[in-house]
Amino acid sequence: MTVPNMITVARFLLVPAVVYWLLTGEWMMAFAGFVIAGISDGVDGLIARRFNQRSRLGSYLDPAADKLLLVSVFVVLGVLGQLPLWLVVAAVSRDALIVLAIFLSSLMGSPVEVRPLMVSKVNTAAQIALAGVVLAELAFATTFGPMRPALIIVSGILTVASAGAYLVTWSRHMNTHGEGGPQAGR
Template structure:
């Protein structure tokens, strides 16, 4: 059994800490403590940057980290979008779009795994841009609610960006997945 040194697990510990911040942000939004939600969201964002920097710069990356980091990002963003949608701060159709995209991607990965044709996990550039837009939109909404700041026109620009990038991203992933899965031989 290969043992991971403590120094190599530091980015993973930071990532697990980010996952543990998710219920705090959900609580803050549900309790109308938007300034707290914004502050915790900023802490989560900084922790994401720190664990990524440590993993890359000091060669502390691991297989566990490669799985945990996107899980932490998705848990954080989906939780914030659902909470803000329930609270009425962002349109519910946008919440449905963002969450549905992630469900479709996870479902496609599971189906390909069940068929013995695992899909290589490599994020597309449009998905990275989508994540940036999602983070930016969440930050603007939380900041506006937490500090009584007028978010216009940034909220609208970011909402349109999230919508378009989410649609393009899920379309490209589904096209790639369909190509990948089309090589499966029918059972006889």
């Protein structure tokens, strides 16, 4: 268990706290927890690279912790009416479809290498920015003008684009590596 992995585990443990603070209206605490999680994500990556503490476990834990926090915050903000439900459903569905595709590929004996696409990285950045803006608006009882609506639109477009890109990539992989080709199992 490396130092970066311990930091990542702490980030996992921070998720229920952030969710609790959101559900109880403790906006400043929720915002602070979200910011601390973001900073810890950067710190664990820096330590892993700088001190050669990269690990296979960390390569799975780190993105899982990030995704758990972001999905949890999105869901709760949707339930609280702070994000449109269509966006929450789109974001959660996209992630569920990716996990399902990875699972199916492995189950069919054709595991797909998980590599984030550029559109996915931009999508994640937009979703993090959106969650951060909403949490900051709640924590500081302010609004940032058109920033939230703009980020909602951008996040929605990027979520759909990312889901489509992953679907195309997965379909190509399965047609190339799947058992018996594209007609197998029909």
